[in-house]
Every structure is written in structure tokens, then in C-alpha cells.
Amino acid sequence: MSRQPGWAAALLFPLVAACGPSDRPPDAVVVVRNVHFAPPDVTVPAGGTVEWRFEDGGVLHQVVSEGSFDSGITAEGTYSRTFDEPGTYPYTCSVHRYMTGTVTVTVTES
Ligand SMILES: [Cu+2]
Numbered sequence: 001m002s003r004q005p006g007w008a009a010a011l012l013f014p015l016v017a018a019c020g021p022s023d024r025p026p027d028a029v030v031v032v033r034n035v036h037f038a039p040p041d042v043t044v045p046a047g048g049t050v051e052w053r054f055e056d057g058g059v060l061h062q063v064v065s066e067g068s069f070d071s072g073i074t075a076e077g078t079y080s081r082t083f084d085e086p087g088t089y090p091y092t093c094s095v096h097r098y099m100t101g102t103v104t105v106t107v108t109e110s
Pocket of ligand 1: 035060061062093094095096099
């Protein structure tokens with residue numbers, strides 16, 4: 001008689017590994033490059049996440065929407081925000097006021 005206790009670990013490990021918070025991809029990605037948001041306008045469902053990636057060779061930028069969200073001034077890395085409330089969220093860069101974009105959050109059917 002032989003027992004194989006290893007099967008349970010083999011089954012469970014991929015599930016656990018898939019549950020890490022960083023493994024869920026954002027619903028929209030905005031690349032900050034060439035003093036521009038690309039794309040400037042994104043749409044996500046309610047509960048969706050937008051990720052901004054600062055890839056402008058050290059140029060400082062800030063993603064800020066008054067009263068809603070604020071990445072802080074940064075030159076690199078990423079900033080993510082989850083939008084639970086449907087609506088339109090215009091944002092800008094405090095360093096370059098002509099940099100503007102919009103996040104539109106749509107109502108999801110339940
Ligand atoms: Cu900027």
C-alpha cells in the first residue's frame with residue numbers, strides 16, 4: 001500500500017501562486033512618456049484598475065485628479081488606482097499643465 005501525500009500540494013500550489021495581488025493585470029495602462037499620457041483617455045468598468053507607468057527618462061510627472069487621486073511627483077515606477085464609482089475623472093500633471101487625460105468608469109451589469 002502506498003500513499004502519495006504530494007498530490008495535494010501539487011494541486012494547491014498553482015492556486016495560491018495565482019492569488020498574489022500583483023498578479024491581477026490592470027484593466028487599463030497609461031504610459032507616461034514624451035511628456036504625454038498614452039493613451040490620454042481610458043475606460044474601465046466599475047471596480048477596474050488603471051496603472052500609470054512613468055517611463056519618461058527621468059522627467060518628473062504627477063498624475064493628479066483634484067479630490068480623487070494623486071500619484072505624487074515621480075520620475076519612475078508605476079501608480080495604480082482602482083475606481084469603484086462610475087463617472088468621469090479628468091486628470092492632469094502638476095508639472096506640465098498641458099498634459100491632460102480622462103478616466104471613464106462605466107457601470108457594470110451585475
Ligand atoms: Cu508631466
